[in-house]
Amino acid sequence: MIPDLAFYLLAALTLLCGFLVVANPLSRNPVTSAMFLVLTIASLAGLFVLLRAFFLAAVQVLVYAGAVMVLFLFVIMLLDLGAEERRAIKRLGLLAGGVSVAALAVLVRTAIHESPRALPPAGPPLEGATGSLGELLFRQYLLPFEIVSVLLLVAMVGVILLSKKDLK
């Protein structure tokens, strides 16, 4: 009963905060949006805890809420917030956003539809899964893992290239 209640509470919180990130009727302040994104991430971490995936929950908070969003906030503060608050919503942006959301919804629906209904019995309990997660990541899924890391590296190099006007 309590886990169910917690699930609905956290799910509602995730959705509500997620909504307030993009369409807050009270404030157009980007800092407020960023803070709601932090709350969204925190409630997602709560959902992971309910699934007993403690490692994922901790990493979610550590990486996204703790590092990525702080950097976000850091950058937002250096921008001219006044201009951002006055900016009108563009029709085209709205349309593009709507199409992306629809496409994503179809994708998620298909994924759920295709996945087997009855889950196979879980092996070892997920609780102490850090070790087994590492095994999976560095043995079975080593190639995808490395590709993702290289992708991130490429993104970083790209940012440096774009932000430096005169490369020495």
Place this chain on the structure above:
Amino acid sequence: MNWLNQLSPLAQLILLSAAKVVGAIAVVMPIVAYAVYAERRIASFIQDRVGPNRVGPFGLLQPMADGLKLFLKEDFVPAHVRKVYFWLAPAIVMIPSLVTLAVIPFGSQLGHEKMVIADLNVGILYTFGIVSLGVYGIVLAGYAANSKYPFLGGLRSSAQMISYEVAMGMSVIPVFLIIGDLNLSAVVSHQAEHGWLVCYAPVSFGIFLAAAFAETNRLPFDLPEAEQELAGGYNIEYSSMKFGLFFMGEYANMVAASAMMVTLFFGGWTLPVAGLDRPATTLALGLAQIAIFVAKLLVFMGLFIWVRWMWPRFRYDQLMDLGWKRFVPLALANIVVTALVLWWRA
């Protein structure tokens, strides 16, 4: 204890956890209060002054007087601040440092109850996750104040804390390579068997210690509130108990960082003499081990205070150089070397 056993397991868990939380807070808050007093007395000793000695014997009631003063002062909110964040920021500074303590094993056991509030398997990741949230308090304080100096302080601190979090996170990886577990209770019991980890991973400890000073905004890394340049930094616009929360937050952070260092590198609640390195069988032994933990913690608090009054502040570029160009490569090399040694020995 009979009525306790008649309760359902859930009720027992809630009751015992609540008792441990209350106990931990009841120990930590006086430490925070008296750390301020110790700071002022040690500072005046180092600077050849007398320090606060008027309130009570040796000035021992000074923290009460300070607390009363902060409570009774006018809680002034300047007109130009962003109200919501202005209220939120002091709380965000204070909360993470208290929440971190939840996974720290501060004793072996009393009766059959383990002396740790939440014995998480990912204890260390939890700690780092929560600690990384602490930076929001200072950043938002700088933003909420809506004026120049606090804003600069907020920006400085976010850059500083992110940089040193990287070094701090990397510095503890060798510890967990050696132990093979992320649970902090396992860290303590491993040290009870094989000796304190500071002997095995001295480089890790050095980086962690320096990063802890940076994360708690203490000298020589106290740039977010550099008095001479920023007139106090992120907390200029705050008064009364809101300022008090920032002030207490700094010391609570020191307690949390000290507790982490004691647990990770100095054997936690154990002492390698007189059977104190095994889980306690009697109540007295259990209490003695909690006392050992608190004593070790106080040594580190003393170190924090001592360093503050002995060292000058780093310049901002020196701080960034030290973090990114010295500590991060050193921590990386430390990980590789530790892994190689462990691989070679296995």
